[in-house]
Amino acid sequence: MQEHILLPLKRISPSKYTAISKCAYSVVLSNSCLKPLLPYPPANHLGNVIHECIRLIVINRINTDLEFNDNWSQLIEREEKALENMGFGFLTPLTENVPGYAIKRMQVKLLLKRRGRVRVSKLERNQKKSILTEKWLEAKDSLIGGFADLITNFDGHIKLSDFKRLF
Incomplete structure (x- = not known):
């Protein structure tokens, strides 16, 4: 068994703070290892896709349903390949391993629809x-x-x- 040196945390983020409150030891371990000892939940990987899609919608890189569908598919494929490369392919496909997958996808797509319906008042334009x-x-x-x-x-x-x- 290989010995690991536990490294001190140099800083914490809000997400890391939440993780510390659940299990500080797991945060210290993950900070000290080059790759995860255990897989992150599949929902975290879907979260990466959601996060990037929202960012692309906000900066106007996704403007149509077709662009949304293409980007979503590419991002899902990227996350699933990353899982497989880490040896966690048993967590794919994300469509079957993330509770509420379809609902979460529709929620993100709704942001695109809402953005198109927003009317800006004269005051807001100025x-x-x-x-x-x-x-x-x-x-x-x-x-x-x-x-x-x-x-x-x-x-x-x-x-x-x-x-x-x-x-």
């Missing part, structure tokens, strides 16, 4: 608006850090969004 995705944020001491999924700025009113909370 406001300064900026959108950032996947922006790295960290405390000055670097002990807390992570990626903000979406940052919207409407005339100085800043909103941080975490896509996991949407589904």
Whole structure:
């Protein structure tokens, strides 16, 4: 049996904080190993697909049903190949191993539909608006850090969004 040296955590993200509250030892182990000792739940891999699709919708890279379907399929294929390459092919296909797969897919697709129906008022058109995705944020001491999924700025009113909370 190979000996592993446990490495200290240099910083924690909000997701890591949640994981620590469930099982701190598993977080320390995963931080100290090059590859996962146990597979992540299949829902985490679907979460990667959902996350990327939402990002592509927000930045207007997905604008039609066809673009959504193509991107979704490519991202699912990429996640399933990654699972197989790690030796966790028994968790594929994700369609059969993630509870609520079809519902989650429809929820993401609805974001595309809603975006197309949103009417912008004259007041909103005159406001300064900026959108950032996947922006790295960290405390000055670097002990807390992570990626903000979406940052919207409407005339100085800043909103941080975490896509996991949407589904």
